[in-house]
Amino acid sequence: MPEYKATMLRVNLATGDIKKSTIPDELTRKYLGGRGIGAKILYDEVDPTIDPLSPKNKLIFAAGPLTGTAAPTGGRYEVxxxxxxxxxxxxxxxxxxxxxxxxxxxxxxxxxxxxxxxx
Incomplete structure (x- = not known):
């Protein structure tokens, strides 16, 4: 099975900046898969009082450790x-x-x- 990379690309559409950051292994184990990682990042980084249509909202595309393998539903990702x-x-x-x-x-x-x- 290919290694599950604990990295993330942060894309800022306003400036065009793309930064690679590391997701700690502890988080990828605790919040397994694209849904878990996406929810954790939103919980940590998005103010609950912002307007969802505000530019301060974040859009996260993530995949889990079985994505890209021959496992059933291995071609899924979460937004x-x-x-x-x-x-x-x-x-x-x-x-x-x-x-x-x-x-x-x-x-x-x-x-x-x-x-x-x-x-």
């Missing part, structure tokens, strides 16, 4: 943020080949882009 619907931490789960690439380092997106984007 976490503060929900505009409920105002609480929420997550959405999706799958596909991209999950295996995401597994190498969760992505945390901060601030809003200065340029409009299109799909």
């Amino acid at each position: 976490s943020c503060k929900s505009p619907l409920t105002g609480t931490i929420t997550g959405a789960n999706s799958g596909g080949e991209w999950a295996a690439y995401l597994r190498r380092a969760p992505k945390l997106i901060t601030l809003k882009s200065t340029l409009p984007s299109t799909p």
